[in-house]
Amino acid sequence: MKDRIIIALDTQDKNELNTLLDNLNEATYFKVGMEAFYTFGVDLLKELKKREKKIFLDLKLHDIPNTVAKSLKSLCQHDIDMINIHATGGMEMMKKARSIVPHHIKLIAVTALTSHSQRDLKNDFGINTELPKIVDTLAALTKDAGVDGVVCSAHEVGNIKELCGNDFITVTPGIRLAGDDQQDQKRVMTPKDAFKAGSDYLVMGRSITQAQNPNETFIKMLGEL
Numbered sequence: 001m002k003d004r005i006i007i008a009l010d011t012q013d014k015n016e017l018n019t020l021l022d023n024l025n026e027a028t029y030f031k032v033g034m035e036a037f038y039t040f041g042v043d044l045l046k047e048l049k050k051r052e053k054k055i056f057l058d059l060k061l062h063d064i065p066n067t068v069a070k071s072l073k074s075l076c077q078h079d080i081d082m083i084n085i086h087a088t089g090g091m092e093m094m095k096k097a098r099s100i101v102p103h104h105i106k107l108i109a110v111t112a113l114t115s116h117s118q119r120d121l122k123n124d125f126g127i128n129t130e131l132p133k134i135v136d137t138l139a140a141l142t143k144d145a146g147v148d149g150v151v152c153s154a155h156e157v158g159n160i161k162e163l164c165g166n167d168f169i170t171v172t173p174g175i176r177l178a179g180d181d182q183q184d185q186k187r188v189m190t191p192k193d194a195f196k197a198g199s200d201y202l203v204m205g206r207s208i209t210q211a212q213n214p215n216e217t218f219i220k221m222l223g224e225l
């Protein structure tokens, strides 16, 4: 179970990072996003592997097919376990990405950013299609491109599994322990409910990393699952 909980290392502060890694020895899977990767680079990936942790490299690549493919080729030379791209890069880009990423590394696509509201789509992009419909369309495109799964809200998992099959992986951020502050997340779910909804992997940031003792909070949460 704990291999399915990915802790987000969202920091630029070396001391904070080291304190967190030293404390969180129960956690086995970590997410390195843009903030940490652009600060610490490949050294952070090496450090995590030295500690025998799994790595989700969350850089959300989005560019023309050739550029994404070449970037993935370079990134996949590191010892990582999961990486992602934007589904809005389209079919050709995703197929090309699939052909580059070795199958032992899970390739995941972001459908719609959770920070985009229906109003943003209309006002910023002139798109009138309902957001859930866009998520479904992009999830189906991702599946057709042979990509392993999507990042989505735990609230969307049921629908996506129905559409793309149970083996299609769902990685769900927006997880909060019962009673925690939602902060900037729009729709949240508890770890227990997210697993019940069918999430394959949970991404957890502040509920664990900002706890007084992240490791104890993590262990307590595992006990409640």
Ligand code: C5P
Pocket (backbone or CB within 6 Å): 008, 010, 033, 112, 113, 114, 115, 151, 173, 174, 175, 185, 203, 204, 205, 206, 207
């Ligand atoms: O602190 P919190 O649990 O909200 O962190 C969630 C993590 O998941 C952050 O690293 C955030 O960038 C990431 N994420 C997200 N929503 C998405 C994609 C990624 O919250 N749709």
